[in-house]
Amino acid sequence: MTAELVRGQNHPLSQSRLEIRVSAGTPIVTAAALGDETGRIHGVEWVAHPGAPTRPGLEVSRQAAADHRLAVDLDALADTVHRVSVLLALPAAAGSRGPARFGAVAAPFVAVTGLDGTEAASYTVTGLDAESAVVALELYRRQGAWKVRAVGQGYAGGLAELFTDQGLPQARQLAGDIDEAVARGLARSVQAPPSRPSDGDRPRQTAAPAHRPDQGAGTAPQDTPDPAPPAYGGRPAGPPGQDGPQPAYPGGAADPSTATTGGPIDYSHPRRRNTAPPPPPPAAPPARPGQPARPVAGDATGWSMDERLYNQVWGMFEDLARTIAAYRSAVDFAESRMDKELEQVLADPRSRIGSQGDAAREAARARQDQLVDQAREAFDRDLAQLVAEADVVEPALPPAYARWDNPVWHAYRVPMEIPMALRLGDLRLPEADRLRIPMLLRLPLERGLWIDSGRADAPDGSFTDPHDMRRLAVETAVSHAARLLAVHPAGEFTVHVIDAAGSGAQPLAPLTRAGVLAAPPAQGAAGVAEVLSRLTQRVDLVQMALRGGAADSLPPGFDTSQQLLIVNDFPHGFDDRAVNQLRYLADEGPSVGVHLMMVADREESAGYGPLLDPLWRALLRLTPVADSHLADPWVGHAWTYEPPLVPPGSQILQQVLTLVAEARRAWGP
Incomplete structure (x- = not known):
C-alpha cells in the first residue's frame, strides 16, 4: 500500500531500484545529495545536479521543469553512503521570470516508486513560504535496511544555504555551478522516451485523437482515429490513438521504446495513475435564472x-x-x-x-x-x-x-520549458462556419509533417494555381517551423533545410534572414547527401547509445537538441540512396529527436511506385490552403483544416524569430 507521509514520518522500502517522481506547478531544479551517517556531504562529487546529472547509483534531471523523474539504485551506492537527500530549488538563473519563493507556487509533490510504477510512499511538501530551496525527503540506511523520511526542510537562502547546512565546504561554488548549468542549458543528454502507461491507466489529459494521412484518392475523410472510453471528470476522454500512426490533433503521449529514465518531456503526474483526480477547475460565474x-x-x-x-x-x-x-x-x-x-x-x-x-x-x-x-x-x-x-x-x-494574430505573441519571451502542445491550425465544419477549433499537436513530435503542395480539395470548390500552391506550402512550413522554434527553450530545437533546386529561397527568407537555421539551405545533390548522411548518422549514434545504456557517453559537443529537417521540392535532387535515408529518418528519427517536415506534391514522386507509400503514411498530411481531409474520432465528420498563416502585413513572425535568434546566441554554440 502507498504511504502518504507527513513531515517527519518514515516508511520502509522493499526495493533497491527506485524512481522518485517530482511534480510542481512551475519549473524547478532537482538534485540529490549523498550523505554519511551524520548526513554530511563530503564533497561536490557527492551531489548529482543538472551540471553533473549522474553519480554512482543516482541520476537526476538535466534542466528545470515542472515534472522530474530521478533514478536511484540503492545497491549501487558506496558503503560510506547512508543517506540520499532529494533537493528541490527554484531556478535562480539570470533573467528567470519564475517565482522567487515556494510560497508563491503549488506545493511540490514527491513520490517514491518501484520501476514497475508501484508507489511506495508520497509526500506533499507543504508549509513553505520564503524558501527557494528545500530538502523534500531522504532515503536513509538503518540497520542494513533502507527507509524513506519526509523532511520538508526549507532554506530562504537557496541552494547555497542548503549545502552549507549539509556541511559542504564548497557550498556557494556548487550552488553557482548549478545556477549556471540551468541558465545556459549546458548539461543536456539524450534520453529514451518515457514508458507508455497501459490503456486502462492512460488519463484523459495525456490521451487524444489521432488523424491519419490519406491512404488514397477520394473525398472521404481518411484521418480517422479510434475512440476511447471516458476517464475521470469533465468531458469524456479522447482516444489514445497510439498503436497506429501517431496523432495530429490534439496529440498523445510519446510512443516509446523501453527506458529506465524519463524522456526529454513527460507530463504524467504520479497521482494520475491513482483514482484521485487533479484539482477541480475554477467555478463558472453564477448564471441568471433560465x-x-x-x-x-x-x-x-x-x-x-x-x-x-x-x-x-x-x-x-x-x-x-x-x-x-x-x-x-x-x-x-x-x-x-x-x-x-x-x-x-x-x-x-x-x-x-x-x-x-x-x-x-x-x-x-x-x-x-x-x-x-x-x-x-x-x-x-x-x-x-x-x-x-x-x-x-x-x-x-x-x-x-x-x-498568429493573438496579442499574446507581442509579449512573447523564449520559454524555459517545452509546452504540452503546439497549434497547427484550425478545424471547422460547414454548419458552424463561424466557430474555429484550435488543432493542437502534442509535443514532443512523434511523427513527421507533410505540407502537401499538390491540389487540395477546397471546400468552396475553388482552384489554386500550382505555382501559388508551392509558394504557400513553403510559407506554411516556415510558419510551423517558427512555432516549433518559438515554443522550445533556447538551444533545444535545431532546424535544417534542404532546398535542392533553390526554388524556396524567397518564402524561406524569414528563417534564413533571422539566422535561426543550423546552416544555409542545402542545395544540389551534394548538399542533399551531406545533410541526410549527417542526420542518419546522428540517429544511429543515439540509438546505439540508448540501447547500450550509455546516453551520457556521447561525444563531447554532441548536439542533443531536437532536430527538424525541412525538405522542399522533393524528390528533386534525391537519388535512390537519399530516398532510403529519408524513409529511415521518417521511421526511426522521431524516437531519438530527429523530425521530418516534407514540402512536396505526392504525384511528382509517382515514379517510385509503392516504394514511398510507407513514407507518406508515416507523415501527418497538412495543406497550405483550406482543405476537408481530416475526420473526428467519433462520427467521422469531414473537418475543414485551415493552416496557421501569418496575417498579411504582420511582422510578428519576424519579431518572434528575432527573439529566438537572440536567445540562441546568448545560449551559446
Missing part, C-alpha cells in the same frame, strides 16, 4: 492552466462534433420520415391525386419542417454556447496554442 452558465477559460480538469486549456479545447472539439452529428441525424430523420409518408400517399390510388393527396403531401412537409426547426433550435442554442466559450478561450491561450 440562462446557461457563462463560460470560463480553463474550466477543464488539469494540473496546470495550460493543461486545463488543452483539455478544454479538446472538449470543445468533441462537443461540436457531437452537436452537429445530432443535428444532421435529426434532419436526416425528418427527411426519411417525410419520404416514407409520401410513399404511403403515392401507394394509395385514392389519395394519389386530388385535394386529399395534396393535403397529405402538405402535412408531411409541414411535419418535416417542424422537426427540422426543432433540431435547428437545439443546434443554434448549443452552437451559441460553444461560440461564447471560444470567445473566452481564444484570448486566454498561451503562445503555443494561439493564432
Whole structure:
C-alpha cells in the first residue's frame, strides 16, 4: 500500500531500484545529495545536479521543469553512503521570470516508486513560504535496511544555504555551478522516451485523437482515429490513438521504446495513475435564472492552466462534433420520415391525386419542417454556447496554442520549458462556419509533417494555381517551423533545410534572414547527401547509445537538441540512396529527436511506385490552403483544416524569430 507521509514520518522500502517522481506547478531544479551517517556531504562529487546529472547509483534531471523523474539504485551506492537527500530549488538563473519563493507556487509533490510504477510512499511538501530551496525527503540506511523520511526542510537562502547546512565546504561554488548549468542549458543528454502507461491507466489529459494521412484518392475523410472510453471528470476522454500512426490533433503521449529514465518531456503526474483526480477547475460565474452558465477559460480538469486549456479545447472539439452529428441525424430523420409518408400517399390510388393527396403531401412537409426547426433550435442554442466559450478561450491561450494574430505573441519571451502542445491550425465544419477549433499537436513530435503542395480539395470548390500552391506550402512550413522554434527553450530545437533546386529561397527568407537555421539551405545533390548522411548518422549514434545504456557517453559537443529537417521540392535532387535515408529518418528519427517536415506534391514522386507509400503514411498530411481531409474520432465528420498563416502585413513572425535568434546566441554554440 502507498504511504502518504507527513513531515517527519518514515516508511520502509522493499526495493533497491527506485524512481522518485517530482511534480510542481512551475519549473524547478532537482538534485540529490549523498550523505554519511551524520548526513554530511563530503564533497561536490557527492551531489548529482543538472551540471553533473549522474553519480554512482543516482541520476537526476538535466534542466528545470515542472515534472522530474530521478533514478536511484540503492545497491549501487558506496558503503560510506547512508543517506540520499532529494533537493528541490527554484531556478535562480539570470533573467528567470519564475517565482522567487515556494510560497508563491503549488506545493511540490514527491513520490517514491518501484520501476514497475508501484508507489511506495508520497509526500506533499507543504508549509513553505520564503524558501527557494528545500530538502523534500531522504532515503536513509538503518540497520542494513533502507527507509524513506519526509523532511520538508526549507532554506530562504537557496541552494547555497542548503549545502552549507549539509556541511559542504564548497557550498556557494556548487550552488553557482548549478545556477549556471540551468541558465545556459549546458548539461543536456539524450534520453529514451518515457514508458507508455497501459490503456486502462492512460488519463484523459495525456490521451487524444489521432488523424491519419490519406491512404488514397477520394473525398472521404481518411484521418480517422479510434475512440476511447471516458476517464475521470469533465468531458469524456479522447482516444489514445497510439498503436497506429501517431496523432495530429490534439496529440498523445510519446510512443516509446523501453527506458529506465524519463524522456526529454513527460507530463504524467504520479497521482494520475491513482483514482484521485487533479484539482477541480475554477467555478463558472453564477448564471441568471433560465440562462446557461457563462463560460470560463480553463474550466477543464488539469494540473496546470495550460493543461486545463488543452483539455478544454479538446472538449470543445468533441462537443461540436457531437452537436452537429445530432443535428444532421435529426434532419436526416425528418427527411426519411417525410419520404416514407409520401410513399404511403403515392401507394394509395385514392389519395394519389386530388385535394386529399395534396393535403397529405402538405402535412408531411409541414411535419418535416417542424422537426427540422426543432433540431435547428437545439443546434443554434448549443452552437451559441460553444461560440461564447471560444470567445473566452481564444484570448486566454498561451503562445503555443494561439493564432498568429493573438496579442499574446507581442509579449512573447523564449520559454524555459517545452509546452504540452503546439497549434497547427484550425478545424471547422460547414454548419458552424463561424466557430474555429484550435488543432493542437502534442509535443514532443512523434511523427513527421507533410505540407502537401499538390491540389487540395477546397471546400468552396475553388482552384489554386500550382505555382501559388508551392509558394504557400513553403510559407506554411516556415510558419510551423517558427512555432516549433518559438515554443522550445533556447538551444533545444535545431532546424535544417534542404532546398535542392533553390526554388524556396524567397518564402524561406524569414528563417534564413533571422539566422535561426543550423546552416544555409542545402542545395544540389551534394548538399542533399551531406545533410541526410549527417542526420542518419546522428540517429544511429543515439540509438546505439540508448540501447547500450550509455546516453551520457556521447561525444563531447554532441548536439542533443531536437532536430527538424525541412525538405522542399522533393524528390528533386534525391537519388535512390537519399530516398532510403529519408524513409529511415521518417521511421526511426522521431524516437531519438530527429523530425521530418516534407514540402512536396505526392504525384511528382509517382515514379517510385509503392516504394514511398510507407513514407507518406508515416507523415501527418497538412495543406497550405483550406482543405476537408481530416475526420473526428467519433462520427467521422469531414473537418475543414485551415493552416496557421501569418496575417498579411504582420511582422510578428519576424519579431518572434528575432527573439529566438537572440536567445540562441546568448545560449551559446
